[in-house]
Amino acid sequence: MNAAADAILSAKGLTKEFFGFKAVNKVDLDIHEGTIHALIGPNGAGKTTVFNLLTKFLTPTAGTIVFQGRDITGVRPADVARMGLVRSFQISAVFPHLTVLDNVRVALQRKAHLGTQFWRSNRMLDRLNDEAHQLIEAVGLTAFAGHDAAELPYGRKRALEIATTLALDPPVLLFDEPMAGMGVEDIGRISDLIRRIAKGRTVVMVEHNLNVVADLCDQVTVLARGEILAEGDYASVSSDARVREAYMGSEDE
Numbered sequence: 001m002n003a004a005a006d007a008i009l010s011a012k013g014l015t016k017e018f019f020g021f022k023a024v025n026k027v028d029l030d031i032h033e034g035t036i037h038a039l040i041g042p043n044g045a046g047k048t049t050v051f052n053l054l055t056k057f058l059t060p061t062a063g064t065i066v067f068q069g070r071d072i073t074g075v076r077p078a079d080v081a082r083m084g085l086v087r088s089f090q091i092s093a094v095f096p097h098l099t100v101l102d103n104v105r106v107a108l109q110r111k112a113h114l115g116t117q118f119w120r121s122n123r124m125l126d127r128l129n130d131e132a133h134q135l136i137e138a139v140g141l142t143a144f145a146g147h148d149a150a151e152l153p154y155g156r157k158r159a160l161e162i163a164t165t166l167a168l169d170p171p172v173l174l175f176d177e178p179m180a181g182m183g184v185e186d187i188g189r190i191s192d193l194i195r196r197i198a199k200g201r202t203v204v205m206v207e208h209n210l211n212v213v214a215d216l217c218d219q220v221t222v223l224a225r226g227e228i229l230a231e232g233d234y235a236s237v238s239s240d241a242r243v244r245e246a247y248m249g250s251e252d253e
């Protein structure tokens with residue numbers, strides 16, 4: 001089968017120039033449905049730029065992006081999010097002075113507004129509460145449901161952000177360095193959470209922590225100097241001599 005044909009998200013010839021400097025150069029990328037796909041590479045490799053291109057936060061200088069068979073190269077970020085390509089923390093602003101429960105309810109209501117439903121009747125409100133509690137449980141925050149978001153420790157706040165993103169029930173979720181700034185315990189917890197929410201979805205993540213990538217990701221794309229250096233599972237890319245060489249002398253592991 002054609003590799004691109006069963007990709008849920010794919011880029012062809014993706015290029016981004018900043019003042020003549022090619023931060024991303026002719027990248028072809030296929031993200032397959034149901035996988036957890038990591039973008040890795042040394043500092044300055046172009047990972048964040050690719051991520052921003054895929055989520056439409058940047059406009060490519062050249063190339064195309066296709067999501068679920070539709071060319072989204074010219075589509076605005078809010079519209080691609082509505083189509084189900086959702087960047088965590090994009091729509092999921094967490095309100096610090098609302099409780100965990102209220103934050104999740106607001107996110108669920110936002111999803112309702114994107115559709116055609118109304119939340120007027122008590123029955124609908126009850127359903128909203130049930131859904132909110134299920135999401136809070138799914139991210140391990142039941143004991144914190146009544147706490148203000150501002151009171152949560154860092155890793156729990158990240159879990160709340162994930163819950164508010166999940167409220168939109170997106171088929172594709174993108175995370176830019178979900179483990180940044182986290183301690184070992186939180187990394188374990190958020191890894192477990194991402195593994196659980198990835199069931200039945202596609203996850204794309206830029207991640208510096210290679211232990212997390214090894215543990216979590218089915219597919220890894222290694223970028224270096226704006227180009228794809230290697231692709232495959234973690235075992236194969238991490239044993240690739242070119243990848244080892246690219247990482248040498250960088251701050252990464």
Ligand SMILES: Nc1ncnc2c1ncn2[C@@H]1O[C@H](COP(=O)(O)OP(=O)(O)OP(=O)(O)O)[C@@H](O)[C@H]1O
Nearest residue numbers: 018019022023041042043044045046047048049050
């Ligand atoms: N807005 C911009 N204007 C000019 N140059 C940029 C811009 N954004 C990124 N670059 C350059 O493009 C290159 C790739 O940057 P990018 O942030 O995508 O790399 P990265 O792999 O995410 O790096 P890191 O791991 O350090 O976050 C770098 O040389 C960077 O300086």
